[in-house]
Amino acid sequence: MRLPRVIYIIVHNDTGRMYIGSTCHFEQRIKNHMYALRCGNHVIKDMQDDFNKYGENYTIKILGEIKD
Secondary structure, three states: OOOOEEEEEEEEOOOOOEEEEEEOOHHHHHHHHHHHHHHOOOOOHHHHHHHHHHOOOEEEEEEEEEOO
16 A cells, blocks of 8 residues: 655744645655754755754644645
8 A cells, every 4th residue: 555645844934934845754754854954964955044043943734645
C-alpha cells in the first residue's frame, strides 16, 4: 500500500514568508526541515535567514492530499 502524498505549508510567523512542499512522509520531512535550519544549512536561503534572525517561530499545516 502506498502512502498518501500531502501538500504542506511552513509559514514563519514573524515574516509571513511561506514554503510549500509535498511529501509521502510528512513527519520526517518536517523534522528534516527543522534539523537543517537548526544546523544552519537549509537549502532555502530565505527560510534560513528568517530562522537566524527571528528564531523557530513557525506554523506548519497540511493543506491537502494528492490522490492517485
